Amino acid sequence: MLNFPDLATLPPEAEAFRREVRDFLATHLPPLPADRRARSWMGFDAGFSRALARQGWVGLTLPHHYGGAERGAFARFVLVEEMLAAGAPVAAHWIADRQSGPLILRYGSAAQKDFHLPRICRAESFFCIGMSEPDTGSDLASVRSRAEREGEGWRLNGSKVWTTYAHHAHFMIALVRTAGTPADRHKGLSQFIVDLSLPGVRISPIRDLAGDAHFSEVVFDDVALGPEALIGTEGEGWAQVNAELAFERSGPERILSSIVLLDRWIAWLRETGESRHAALLGRLMAELAVLRAMSIAVTARLAVGASPVTEAALVKDLGTGFEQSIPTLLTEAIAADPATAPPDELLRALAYVAGMAPSFSLRGGTREILRGMVARGLGLR
Amino acid sequence: MDSLLTDAAADLLDHACPPALLRALLDPAAAPPEPWQRIVDSGFLDALLPEAEGGAGLDLAGILPLLLACGSHAMPLPVGATILARAAFARQGLTPPEGAITLAQPMAAPSPAALLPAPHLAAQVLLCGTEGGALLLPAAAARVTPLGGGLSRLDWDGAVAGRRLEDGADWRVAGAFLEAVEMAGALRRVLEDTLRYAGERRQFGRAIGAFQAIQQQLSVLAEESAAGLIAAQLAATGPWPDPLRTAAAKIRLGQAAARAMAIAHAVHGAMGITEEHDLHLFTLRLQRGRAAFGGEAFWSERLGRAALRETGDSLGFVRRCLDPVA
């Protein structure tokens, strides 16, 4: 049986930190219309990430020794919540801050930590995640990209796809096969830190339905990797990648992807004095309040060093459902009276979020895969 | 949640209201008096009164385990309402009335009327006032019309003398709070029973819980139960039910109940709609709770209007008005 953690509250230090984050955003957030801010954590702006790094908040949970802020899970919750509510363009440093940095801290050698972590904290190194491949989606253990030993190092062949911002990243942490065949499943997988500037790496951005190019296809054609590219233990890639996915699933970003659109709509309701959609707004507020409380409850488990994998999957499934319901419900509300003229900015934000919403329950593990994890937590499999 | 209180509450309800007794309690002709006496003897009824006045000095979080246990036992005796009513009378310096007090939303009618579950189990009915405060009427003085689903309509003669509680409180909030929290308990029970059934019932040579289609539904049920428990905890903070946090909990539990009832019955197959099986005791509890003291539409409208009156973004509203420390 699954016992979801009890209600928890953010500690006063975290609320004090919120004020600092707000001050930072007031001076450093570029003025962007709602439809740009609605890109949420897909908005890329290296300059913004560097400003955040100068403030000391990239590598927020990494040790001081490497230039990190050495803050805990609650501070991270607050920073992410404020950034996403403001629609700050966080994509450049996002993956390194959220998962690659913590992964390197946990599994990396002293040399790997000394090399990568300070660069991450200065927002000089951007990372991407190389898990999915053309024939590997939900079934991650079926990866075919392969690194063969060659001399001291490795030779890498294969391809990755849907790799978010590979075309702007400096490094990829890739899950590849180092022994056996795809039939060996979880055995024989390893993770590598691939320098994307090496010869033989070809990166082609893929345009999405909104006209953006955030993800790429990455082809490895006889890429020569040094021995220092292997991260963690050879053959332990499966366990490592699952620990990494747990970092990826637990944050407020799984609730707030449509929040800029929602807030723009609320602003319009207030401007026009329109109250006929009050009930819809109330329903969304109730859901948001409960999801946020659930996310804080999971954060409190992280803060004491637990690994709430099932709980994070549960909140992500509910949270992405909420994010997806917003454009669906607002389409209906905004179109309720064909004679009104909603602001262009609201319509653009709606068009963007409605188009991208299906991806919310795909990226980071699909709805069906997450529900399978919850079922496992319930003892059903 | 305090585990000592949780264990004590579960223990009390396991003894006062096991499923076998529950059926007897629901029967107006056969309802035994012992369960109520057990509750009285437990001292829980004055849980919200200060210790100096013979109470336990608890706040809402302190009585939450008991209320959840009432929900998970589909307790038909009005334990939560009696606790809140006794505290309210005492706070006004009045002696609380004797016996079980049920809270009810009055219906628009020329003379007092209300919808009520198990009216035979209440000594007094506290009717929520529209302008705050409430009116206490003796249950025995009402004409009772059964409506199905465990619900009856009670009509009082316009001349019947009641006792007024002029505390200015919006008792609909208190009613919605109790329903929401008990629904969270019932939802948890529905999850546990449905999981057990999915492990026991076999078809096509396997437990039905081994089928992915069933697993995915049970995961949704578990998600709704987890959301319901957090919503209940969010509402059960502070000394008295807060209108906006109660609104959020009532809305979220109404949604959760609708989803949960459908899944639980789908997984149980035909067995789940029999009188013999216990499932309906808990799904009917959810159904009644969803409709009582205003459904999702009523509380959503209220919560939405409150949000429109504010300035700033949605998360700011949530932090100011719907946070456990707000």
Ligand SMILES: Cc1cc2nc3c(=O)[nH]c(=O)nc-3n(C[C@H](O)[C@H](O)[C@H](O)COP(=O)(O)OP(=O)(O)OC[C@H]3O[C@@H](n4cnc5c(N)ncnc54)[C@H](O)[C@@H]3O)c2cc1C
């Ligand atoms: C915006 C975006 C950004 C992304 N960024 C990255 C990135 O940076 N790096 C990276 O590696 N990947 C990334 N991905 C890829 C993402 O991880 C995959 O989309 C995801 O794992 C699902 O794989 P798929 O798209 O191949 O779908 P499939 O696995 O082909 O699934 C298709 C459908 O089949 C269902 N299905 C599959 N298996 C089962 C099963 N066992 N039981 C029931 N149903 C099943 C799925 O739930 C889904 O509904 C990104 C995706 C998106 C949309």
